[in-house]
Amino acid sequence: MSTLPPGPARLGLIDTLRSAIGSAAPVLRRLAAQHGDPFRVGSFNGPMILTGNPEAIRAVYTADPETFEPFAVDISEPIFGRTSVVVTSGARHRRDRKLLAPPFAPAAARSYAAVVAEVSREAASQWRSGKEFSMLETAQSIALDVVVRVVFGVEGEARVRAVRAAVLGLIESLSPMILIMPALRRSFGGFGPWARMRRASAALDALMTAEIRARRASGEERSDVLGLMLKARYEGGEELSEREILDQLRALLFAGHETTAVTLVWAFYWLHREPETLSRLLAEIDALGGDPAPEKLLGLPYLEAVCQETLRIAPPVVSVGRVPKKPFTLLGYTIPAGEPIIPSPLLLHGRADLYPEPERFRPSRFLERDFSPFEYIPFGGGSRRCLGATLAMVEIKIALGVLLREHRLRLASKTPVAHVQRGITMGPSGDVPMILEGRRVPSRSSAPPSEMKMDLERQSDVNGRGR
Structure with missing residues (x-):
């Protein structure tokens, strides 16, 4: 009996092209359905293990950091150099991460x-009322x-x-x-x-x-x-x-430019495809009152949930792996030294058992329950979790909150936008053109944010029971 996870010796040409040009998600989900999770697949760089199984991801993220080397260091050298915390390992990585925290x-x-x-x-000052912009x-x-x-x-x-x-x-x-x-x-x-x-x-x-x-x-x-x-x-x-x-x-x-930008784009896209979700978020923002300090946006729970759901449904980074230095046991399988293990957000975030109706943009799921660090991994996890995750969330929440509060926008096209490969990250398949309809006057509400939150959650519960 093989101690390696099952899977194809190599991807076919069509699947390879789909993964490289479009999205690997359909291919990975089909392979997981056929072979189980985790599975092993051949690639141009040799075989690798992919998983969206929370228990497998737990095993990787909670293992002794000395067990692994970072994945694809030689490939990423033009981007990250040789001394950045993204590519170092061992004592050097721990030392630098502590210093840079x-x-x-x-x-x-x-x-x-x-x-x-x-x-x-x-x-936003470059936008013109009634005009399309990217x-x-x-x-x-x-x-x-x-x-x-x-x-x-x-x-x-x-x-x-x-x-x-x-x-x-x-x-x-x-x-x-x-x-x-x-x-x-x-x-x-x-x-x-x-x-x-x-x-x-x-x-x-x-x-x-x-x-x-x-x-x-x-x-x-x-x-x-x-x-x-x-x-x-x-x-x-x-x-x-x-x-x-x-x-x-x-x-x-x-690590922080394109990933943050495409996440912000996806948030605008999904909110303007889901008017009820947008209305709920605007009500929460407006409840802060007139001209709130930007940092007040950081405490809004539904805004946080919108950002979390955006990162769940369209993660920008999907191939951050670990390379075991010696054979590593993963859910009963033995992974050879040097064979990368890729915890895949494309697989994990699309699991219907964790995220019912996973293709649907529904931020309230993040208010209804907490997800463990092995069930939600937009910033990776374990000892190599993205150091700039907090800064990225601050940037996305502030930009989204400020621009939505002050402007009325709409999508220029109803054509769905695909989540596709864009160089080293994934993002929208186009520029996501939008139209500025004009300045927005925030509605005034006497309800403080905490009461607004409870009222919105009660409304969500009623709507949920009515489906």
């Missing part, structure tokens, strides 16, 4: 709320400016413009072919995708190195993420090197 603690993340609100309003471009602009101002901490209009242009240059230079085919990582006389990416990377590094040196020379202490990195010290008193800081900043850029 303070800038992403809840109190620190909440302190960025006002900047996120300002950035969101600046992006929600994807808006969300990418917001996410990029948050990186430049909150993470990199760049100030001054000219300086912000220069760093923004350099960041965009690096993002646009990254070709998926570099990730898929490491053989292309050659300069070819200064031509080709690798040379282009190296030039863009060097340009951003030069700007940020100048920023780091200027800050260190001035002795100025700042509360942005870069400022907190410069202040941080290891237990022996040593500081992060310039190269380490640059790698961490690059990791935060790639």
Whole structure:
């Protein structure tokens, strides 16, 4: 009897193309139905184990971190470098994660709320009443400016413009072919995708190195993420090197820019396809009263549930795995050393036993019960859970709350938008065009947020019983 999970030796060409260009979800769900969960499948990079089974995910996330190496480090080097916390392991990973935790603690993340609100309003100022605009471009602009101002901490209009242009240059230079085919990582006389990416990377590094040196020379202490990195010290008193800081900043850029942007787009899309859900959220936001401080949005339970449901139904990162250093027991199977194990949110978040009607956008499910860290994994889990998860949620909630409170929008098309592969992340299949119908005047409610929440939950219970 085999000790390996069952599954196909390799994917067929059609399934491979569907997974690479569209979404792997239908393929993975069919394989799980045919072979069970977990299952083993061959790929271009060798066999791997995929699972959406909460008990299998528990086994992986609660194992001794020394059991595993991160997955696909060589493939992701152009994105995350060699010293960022995303790709390090062992004692180095634990040390760096501990050092970098303070800038992403809840109190620190909440302190960025006002900047996120300002950035969101600046992006929306480009909208024109009655005119169509790309929600994807808006969300990418917001996410990029948050990186430049909150993470990199760049100030001054000219300086912000220069760093923004350099960041965009690096993002646009990254070709998926570099990730898929490491053989292309050659300069070819200064031509080709690798040379282009190296030039863009060097340009951003030069700007940020100048920023780091200027800050260190001035002795100025700042509360942005870069400022907190410069202040941080290891237990022996040593500081992060310039190269380490640059790698961490690059990791935060790639891990937090596109992922946050596409999640924000999906939230607008689903809310404007589900008018009852939008009305309920607007009632909760309006109950805060006139011109609330941005951080007050962070305490709204239904807004939180909307963001959670958005990440459940359309997770942006779906292939974060672990590579066992030695044979690893997983639900009775023995996984060989070096064979990646991928906890899949596409499988897990689509389980009808956990999420009834999983294809339906229903945020109230997150108010009706709590999901364990092995049942809901938009930010991964265990010792390698995304360090910037709290900051990402702050950004999404503030941008969504501010823009919905102040603007009336509608989708420009009723055509459904698919959840598809977009480079290293998944996102909407198009730009998600929307139309600004005008400024919104928030309705006034005398009910405080807590009473509004209880009333909305009672209404949800009644509606639920009537289905």
